[in-house]
Amino acid sequence: MDPTNRLGSGVDVLDAPPESSFPSQPSGATVYIVDDDATVLASVAALVDSMGIAYAAHSCAEEFLENWNREAGGCLVTDWRMRGLSGLDLLERLAAESTTIPVIVITAFADVPMAVKAMRSGALTLLQKPCREQELWEAIRQALQLDKSRRESMSHRDQIRQRLEQLTPGEREVMNLAVAGKANKVIAQQLDIGLRTVEKRRHYIFRKMQVDSLPELVQLIMFLNGTSPQDGTTPLGGSPPEEE
8 A cells, every 4th residue: 555645634544554463352342433524534434444443433523422332342533623513522521421431632733732622621642634544543552452441440340349239237347447457356346346256257258359368358449449559558548457
């Protein structure tokens, strides 16, 4: 393929990278394309199709919002200046829905203020038209990989929540104090229960949460809460837990 050719005014044509170099995507992952320029829309669609990835092309943001499958994985490639809702309007709509879909903005009118506005509004990447096919391919690859990672994390958090729901109220009390750094004897005194009861509940907590140690349980809860152990505290603000 001649690299000097172009598909429309939006994408320089280059040979697409081999599909084997593209990360595997969840079933149903789709690249959504929004642009009111039919030539650019067709150019980007042809690139995505050459990757072997499903795509949905829309000529306006309103059409995308009406047809977008919010439960499916994927990413969005959108123009900035469009009739009707602009790229900024679209980003704001997505933010209002608390969606995590990665967004790539392509525009022929990029400047520093516009780039800052796009990034602050949630765009992952900003590309200027006409963009090289390799640039767009790489941006899409990164966006889909990010979406895949986010969805895997969300799935893991859902699994942790399901395990937490199996705990009895008494087990939750013990767990909360344990991950806050309280020793078994202190937990027994604070809850006014026997030490054997604390140990028994702790055993069931480990089994239901599918962990083998207290530090592992703390890491699980930190992952669920999106916190980090780097500051030396637990998710509940206590001291590091004492392993017994």
